[in-house]
Amino acid sequence: xxxxxxxxxxxxxxxxxxxxxxxxxxxxxxxxxxxxxxxxxxxxxxxxxxxxxxxxxxxxxxxxxxxxxxxxxxxxxxxxxxxxxxxxxxxxxxxxx
Numbered sequence: 447x448x449x450x451x452x453x454x455x456x457x458x459x460x461x462x463x464x465x466x467x468x469x470x471x472x473x474x475x476x477x478x479x480x481x482x483x484x485x486x487x488x489x490x491x492x493x494x495x496x497x498x499x500x501x502x503x504x505x506x507x508x509x510x511x512x513x514x515x516x517x518x519x520x521x522x523x524x525x526x527x528x529x530x531x532x533x534x535x536x537x538x539x540x541x542x543x
Contacts, residue, residue: 466531474520481512485520487528 467487475482480500484493494513501509 463532467528470524470527470531472520472523472527474516474523476516476519477512481509481516483513483516483520485517485524487524489521489524491517491520 470487471484471492473482473484473493477500480497482493482495483491486492494516496509496513500512
């Protein structure tokens with residue numbers, strides 16, 4: 447395989463991954479569903495849902511902690527999802543060697 451073909455394959459992988467990022471979403475709920483977040487493949491937060499009883503005026507730190515936990519869990523779940531998708535994209539490409 448020549449360098450030109452290898453470069454074309456790399457560009458194709460990059461194009462497919464960018465396409466996948468735009469249509470890949472994860473949703474995570476924490477605190478028994480008190481806080482739910484949705485994140486896209488670009489790691490942009492798309493939605494945050496907070497149950498009304500999650501906001502305790504006596505303990506505002508609890509809600510803050512739930513939001514942080516939800517965002518971190520969504521990021522971790524997205525890492526796993528993208529690793530799986532990257533594996534699928536790479537295995538669908540012809541072998542370089």
